Amino acid sequence: MGPSRSLPCLVLLFLIASSRASVLEDTCKSFAAGHPGIGYDYCIKFFQASKDSATADKRGLAVIASKLAGAAANSIVKRIHPLMASEKDKRIQMALRDCDQLYSLAVDELDGAAKGVAAGSPRGKADAAAYVDGALGAPRTCETGFGEMGVESPLVKEDSEFTKEVYIVLDIVHSL
Template sequence: MMRRSQALSQLAVLLLFLLVTPSASTLTLDEACKAVGASNRGVRYDYCVKFFQACKGSATADRRGLAVIAAKIIRAAAVDNGKRIATIKASRGDDKRILGPLADCDELYSSAVDQLDAAARAIASGNLQDAVTNLSAAADAPQTCEDGFRELGVSSPLAAEDSEFSKECSIALAVTNTL
């Protein structure tokens, strides 16, 4: 009887220890976001953690999983930016100066979706060179988009979205580069 109660006590202590000790996967997310903050001053640690909180699986993912998750999160952002562009086009249908750059941005974000799909597949398969190439190509979309407005001397209606997308791409690239 005494051994049984000792075993139960030890089991209770072990369970308590497991509940209060951070798991390796939690440390992985923490370490990944610290690496992102160290490699990119434009992306703070807390921004990185918030970025990953958009996906429940990030709390238990390893670094490769985090890189795939990051690519999928920014893919969704690229799709959303495409929808935003369509909304702006519909509301400014008569402003010919803005329609050209918007069409270019639409094409850039559409290509980014394909590049991010390819990046996620490359990360999952361990082909990191292709992953970085595709992530880098997608990361060029917001700057190229903004350049189109700047060249025409018009204010970009996508400045906030482009800035956010750039930060998110920085996270995906930084995490992928730690693999």
């Protein structure tokens, strides 16, 4: 293919890539409008963990977001295990065990959400929304357990970050 024929192909590829990038930007702008406390920049930063997000359509972004949040939940589970092993207070160990179970379930729920969205059916979307709602309960319930004991949670930062991430997933799933 000569230079005169390759230029239109390059322009077309650029336009396709630009429109895909705007899906991510538009999605994060819409998210930020409904969640100003989390914001556009956080949303964009969240998706930067996946190179595929720059070219994904909205459904693809929902799958990616579900997988990213699931990976975050899995990281929290891995953080909890050494905390439980080193903790001497039985009540705090019990609260950590509860958090471990909640976040382990959240991993499964977010995997189910990704599969539901990927299915592309109305039932898949409804299932995904239910799974994401379930995952959103993990950080709240975890923090409540420590609050009821009157001690500060060692997972407060992780719970806060995970909540923001799950709100991104939830917003995108509901917008499909």
